[in-house]
């Protein structure tokens with residue numbers, strides 16, 4: 861999980877920018893402390909804020925740049941009904957079992973911020989200037 865550039869926490873795979881993306885399911889949630897979220901659904905919002913994500917100043921997510929990742933949370937099918945039938949304390953503990961977590965990473969080419977050469981993904985090594 862090191863070196864991931866997590867730019868945002870989303871409730872669905874909201875992708876307003878064209879590009880190539882890789883989506884992977886995660887068995888556990890990465891550290892999203894301080895990451896801005898764009899989630900409006902109240903239950904999911906509560907969960908991601910308990911995990912340390914903070915509400916983005918804008919409701920509009922402008923997308924990922926190459927090499928950036930977003931964590932997408934969705935409540936698993938069938939789990940939200942069970943929650944509604946049970947108690948509804950806003951402080952109830954939520955577990956990752958209730959959530960489906962995916963990481964989405966933009967993998968198409970970007971530009972080296974130093975020399976402008978094409979580079980790929982995160983953890984890149986620039987073939988132009990050798991920056992990493």
Ligand SMILES: [Zn+2]
Nearest residue numbers: 972975986989
């Ligand atoms: Zn470079």
